[in-house]
Amino acid sequence: MFKLSKKADYGLIAVKHLAMHRDQHACSATEIAEEYGISTMLMAKVLQKLARQRIVSARHGASGGYLLAKEPSQITALDVISAIDGPVLITSCVTNHGNCGAADKCSVREPLRRVNESILSVLSTVTISHMSEEQHEPVLVELQT
């Protein structure tokens, strides 16, 4: 209902792993998958999606693998999640493509759109480097009620 998909979860794990091993060798999908006990095939799929969005860069061939394409502080949780699962929309009718029959009657669309904005703002405030740090300074996010 309001859950991250496993793939997105795996994506965050992979990106964090790469962040911890940067300036070292490229990590292969197999290497990362085995480290966390995840199916190799599936991890490969996830990394491919991240590569397509230029969050990681891939190196073919022997001793190849993946490297972060940006600084960990420049990669947000939102980047990773939406690279894998597509845009984050808490309701399917937020974009208003007419697929919601009750669109004109629906009285909650506008308020939910604002809640959606707030969640995007939370997710884009958290970066991979935040996720690797130990100290956690509070950050204020402006929420449009």
Place this chain on the structure above:
Amino acid sequence: MFKLSKKADYGLIAVKHLAMHRDQHACSATEIAEEYGISTMLMAKVLQKLARQRIVSARHGASGGYLLAKEPSQITALDVISAIDGPVLITSCVTNHGNCGAADKCSVREPLRRVNESILSVLSTVTISHMSEEQHEPVLVELQT
């Protein structure tokens, strides 16, 4: 992936409807369902769940229906959503019931737990009365990164 279920959506619609018709008659499930073009059966299910969590109160019998059990300002979006879909957990392993095999290896659980807290905080800041108002003053939410 990161979406409200339709049931939760319908729940918010119903609660907002009740908020707009308080001090009037009790609204039946059928009445609300028809107003927004939603299946009567399904709307009934949703209202039953809301009643079980004491968000709305039900009146049996002829000219019965549902009434809000609290002030609109005392009902948060989180109340409604979790009444219908259960606790809001962005990952299934947040509660750590051992169902995630990689729990000990998983390096993102703690950061995600904090993101989850922030989302809860957003959802519990938005009340039904907020959702009915037109003006939207920004509210600051403290986000634990």
Place this chain on the structure above:
DNA sequence: TATGAGGCGACCGAATTAGTCTTATATGCT
């Protein structure tokens, strides 16, 4: 006491998500 309302659980089909397989392509090493 008949009628109109909610309460609850079982159930089914559809949609989404998780995970696998296969084939193609690129790279490095010997």
Place this chain on the structure above:
DNA sequence: AGCATATAAGACTAATTCGGTCGCCTCATA
């Protein structure tokens, strides 16, 4: 050159979740 090792991509299947329906029950009121 040729082989081993990687990624790339899409088709495919299995598993799970979700949306929606139905039937039977209880309760309250006209």
